Amino acid sequence: MALSANLFLRQNQSLVMTPQLMQSIQLLQMTHLELTQFIAQEVEKNPLLELPSNDTEMGNERGGAEDETYPHQAADEPQDDGYDSRAEILSGDWYESGNSAGASRLSDELDANYANVFPDDGVPQRADAPELISQWKSMPGNGEGTDSYDLDDFVAGQISLRDHLAQQLPFVLPEMADRLIAQHLVDQLDEAGYLQGDAIEAADRLGASVHDVERVIVALQTLDPPGVFARNLAECLAIQLRQKDRFDPAMQALVSNLELLARRDFSTLKRLCGVDEEDLLDMLGEIRQLNPKPGAGFETGMSEAIMPDVVVRVGSDGGWVVELNPDTLPRVLVNQAYFAKVSKSGDDHAFLSECLQTANWLTRSLDQRAKTIMKVASEIVRQQDAFLMHGVDYLRPLNLKTVADAIKMHESTVSRVTSNKYMLTPRGLFELKYFFSVSISAVEGGDSHSAEAVRHKIRTLIMQESPDAVLSDDDIVDILKKGGVDLARRTVAKYREAMNIASSVQRRREKRALAKVAGF
Structure with a gap:
């Protein structure tokens, strides 16, 4: 078979992802802040791009501007500089050499202020109380055309958790060696204020004894905020209760069995703590008033306001x-x-x-x-x-x-x-x-329901239940079926757990205990 070269003409379609097309796709999913930053970078690189100013936007609203350009004022446009009115003033007999009020009259006639001929040489007056500027026009810093005050000068600087603890170290640890151990332990804190490091590991790294490290940890646990330098949640709550002088044997037993508290096993807790139901609920009220994350108040993260698109x-x-x-x-x-x-x-x-x-x-x-x-x-x-x-x-x-x-x-x-x-x-x-949201089938071919709407119905049913008629997952399934929603029991349990709602057994224990205390 002989080999030969042939020329064929073929037409096909293909999608070519150019860099600009990829960038256009990325612009769609950018947030307002990300898009603003991207445009600022493009304006900085491209000399033909400009951001519209307030004057430009006002000009576009009034008379319109050139296509994507700034409006320009004509060079031969007449301007009113007030010369005629000033000439009328000068034509009068405005100067009186014998009058002591000549200078003030001159200032009033010419609308000038000779108190400071060279305003650039003076120090600009700052507002003493910026919150009262809108009420007192005579306050320094409220005049138009003057430099406004910087609000950052009146805002207190944010202090971090480590800086807050470093200020207290000299009062509880007078020895320099103990302060070095404490500084190392401060670096081991997480955002919630819990100590992530181990005493044995810290002792090996610093060349100190485990006893000294433990002694420093005990001293650091007395610092503000209460509960800091705890190794777990139980120790954090115990530290705060000790400072409130409420860490009695009954409370100690309750803190040691937090997993029973999470399951609402009140009968076992009453037996372990040796208290009745009313005292147990009072203890639970004190637990709720404690801070499980003492270091969270020192986070310096900026909260961004959401702007609707x-x-x-x-x-x-x-x-x-x-x-x-x-x-x-x-x-x-x-x-x-x-x-x-x-x-x-x-x-x-x-x-x-x-x-x-x-x-x-x-x-x-x-x-x-x-x-x-x-x-x-x-x-x-x-x-x-x-x-x-x-x-x-x-x-x-x-x-x-x-x-x-x-x-x-x-x-x-x-x-x-x-x-x-x-x-x-x-x-x-x-x-x-x-x-x-996903679609949930209806009973007997009815209209389907949204998963978010079904979750809202489950939440509403649980909120309206009474202590004597707590709904189980099977009861919720039956009620939803009567309302036209066909849902399995495991799906109800999944939605309930996703909304952080306890089971029917735990809700029944808690609501009955609260009802007894309330006298119902």
């Missing part, structure tokens, strides 16, 4: 109005005038062309991102109309495919859009993922 409100016609939150929509401007001016010189034309292409891509990507979020949110509102009107009991089962087919997009796109995005509704603030 979509706002849903009731329209005038009774329907729902879906709007994008303008505060979470970053805007960038492409300075076309600067590109046209610089590109005329011919220098770095290739660089500027690439910057212009990148800037146009970013504006289109942000616009496409906003439109995609709007489409997904509008479809979610249409699907969950009953939830917005009547509450969580009417939450419909919904999946990504249903929304994707309705708006003619891929499921992965809908998943990226709903990731870390929030919707503000008349019923509260919800993550977009909240509206997607």
